[in-house]
Amino acid sequence: MLRFLPGTLVLLVTLTLTWVLNTKQGDVPPVARLLSPYRGFWQNGEAPTDFPEQQTLHLPGLQQPVRVRFDNRRVPHIFAQNDHDLYYAQGYLTARDRLWQMEFMTRVAAGRISEVVGPRALEYDRFQRRMGLPYGAENSLRAMLKNDTTRLVLESYSAGVNAYISSLSPREYPFEYKLLDYAPEPWQPLKCALLLKLMAWDLSGRSDDLRLSNILSKYGPKVTQDLFPDYPFREDPIVPVGTPLDFKPLPVPATPPSFTAALSDKVPQREPDAELGSNNFAVAGSRSASGLPLLANDPHLQLNLPSIWYQVQLHAPGQNVYGVTIPGAPAVIIGFNEQVAWGVTNVGGDVLDWYQLKFRDNTKREYWHDGRWKPVRRVVERIVVRGLPDRLDTVLYTHHGPVVYDHDEKPFNPQTPTQHAMRWTAHEGADEVLAFVKLNHARNYQDYDRALRTYASPAQNFIFASNQNDIAIRPNGRYPLKWPEQGKFILDGTDARADWQGWIPMTQTPRVQNPARGFVSSANQHSAGPDYPYYIGWDYAPWDRGHRINQQLAKMRRATADTLRELQNDNLGINAQTMLPWMLDNTLGNRLAIIKNPAALLSPAEKDALAVLGRWDYHYTTDAVAATIFELWYQELMKRLWEDDFGKAATGLEMRYPSRDRTNRLLLEQAATSPWIDDRRTPLRENGNNLLTTSLQFAVDSLTRKFGPLGPKWGWANQKSTDINHLAQLPGFGHQDIVCAGSPGTVNATGPRNGPSWRMVVALGPQVKAYGIFPGGQSGNPASRYYDDMLESWRVGKLDELVFLRAADENHPRLQAAWRLEK
């Protein structure tokens, strides 16, 4: 039998090789299945013939024929004869372009990534579930399905997505399914709710309660109040100070006796992402060339491919709306129709609080609240892990919400304190979809007013303009009715008085309509001035963008859409303008310090850097060398100022630095006397000049090491290095080192990874005209040239005119295809 040995051996090798090439090995995809020209990625190519100019698609579930026109950016313009067909077609066409993205994002929200990639996502999945994202989504879904309109919208959209999914054979699955080796699953309305919760997490899931409690414990109430005030020194609030109230405020709950939370140092620090923010602004007819309002919006989010947004026009009896949608959620989120336009920016209100718990014993089955032991609800999460048995995870719930971490274990997200229950508005059920559907239909200010009443989370500054010459803005959402500073620190979970006591009525959220100044705007700053009767939060985005926008708007006369576009691309740094003159004066001016300490003499390179800075006009243009030096210098200055007092290494505690506003005030007004200037870790007594000089030396040294001697290589775009990555971080599927102007603190808030994810300008009128762009494209297929065809226009700050049709058979030079969808 020995003669069979060679053949058998070769056969074994063959079968092994076949198995290896056919199977996903860890993170390595099933190579042969991926590379097969019959079923693999080669089949995902997009030839011109794959997108016919005319075709009829037969889709089960449609009630009447639907017509779809596509323009040269591949934006679908959907003309349906009823609402069911409209949202069905929206679901179908969105899935056609973005199926993998929309499904993947719902898995991210639901904590179901381990099912796809295996155990390395397990901690991530646990975290999502312990934060209660799926719990919040289910609560919202219940609220949404109770409303007949929302139910119809969600169910029709889901049916449309499913019509597309069921039309696919594995050969036609989007590329990423082949790479990661899994298959799409049926869509459900729950997934739409999950996507909204993911947005809520991105935009309202940050909290500094633990850090502030530690600061309060270490430095006491006086220092805390001084360095972490509830209202900034320089501010330009969204609702201007002095705006009259059109309501009688409710009494707010009494402040209970002060509570000192236990110090907690179990968690390492991760700063909240200060770059996530947005701008919106509208000018009244009194300031526009047309005599009718103009409105602009640019939400700043992490920039990814496929793009976060998907453009669509939705036309059905009773509505004709255009704008951007979130793939996976029905209706237009930011957009316009023939009468009105609206947009959103994030509200930095404090809608997430932590309660320190007292359990009866280590079994954690009961907790003390309101004078008695109450039962802890236990929810078992089943996490499916690819290649391993399912993991079960028990999450404890008190009446506040989930106990995100119930053991002293290493948490996935460092800002989450241990042994605390979380209360968060995103856990409440609310019908946000209905708010958007109503906005899509809105014809006037009253419709806008009514639409916002069901919108809860994440709270947004809804800006509005109509062709009846109304402009308005509302930091709108469901805010807990709090005593001043409630939830700025960790709350006492045993005291019923520390619970949220109700809500600010939806008719009493901050608001302003047609202000005398002739414009409204927001850039994530404080919702209202100190004259607003309720406490919403204390920690908002720095005033820089908002202030610059208001300065520019106040100068506008006879504005056009292009004037607003220019403002969206404004690169002036207010912080540099505020601080750099002082920094230069005090670095050069303090001769005495240099005489005392000759080592502090500046090198030629540092003197050159100062000369460059002295000539700077504070604009963050792509080639601005001064912007690069200033940013690093200022950042290092902040660090040297606060690290010894609030840094973890120096103090052993999780704390945070005071805000930029408070820091600037200290430097500009109190530098000579403030005890915080001194570095406690050295025997010397440092002054402001020492900090400035050493920070400058650090900045110049590190830039010289990075780029060589001072020169054009130090240009701002080079230092900032904006990247747009594929959602799954796939090399080759994104764009790196994009040369674009702006910085997180300028109106054009383009940072290393975040930036304007959609820029829109709408000119209202008898015939509305609108312009828009996002850094990517309509298609989610990396084989398509529509994957990133808008990127270049975005990079240089241009906008496309948006094709807005009044009828399905209207002619427009940019229309390229006409499809028919029918049963």
Place this chain on the structure above:
Amino acid sequence: MKKTAFLLLLIFLGSVLLQLVLPWWSVVPLCLALAAWRGPTGGQAFLAGLLGVGLSWWLPAAWLNTHGANLLAARVATLLPLAGQPWLLVLLSGVLAGLAGGLAALSGALLRRAAEPRNALPAA
């Protein structure tokens, strides 16, 4: 030589037809069976399997690379990484499948020879 070419052609045509309806690994039993049936030497079998199956991938991959898949192939070639060269990816695709086909054909040929009644076989 002729025998090899004929086997190659059979494998190529069979591979194309099978893969239109079955997973790519259907070429493995195909090569094994065809080589066992035709009874070539080991070297001939391997060559016919490598090129027959290889061509069944090279040709469509090359065609698709010039008809819509080029952009994606360049991205995949960056991911793998193959220096972002789509044609390198075309080459590699066919080589991988060809290797499986060649080895399958080789094992078919060797097993056929082992099963044959005569002991004395000419060397490959």
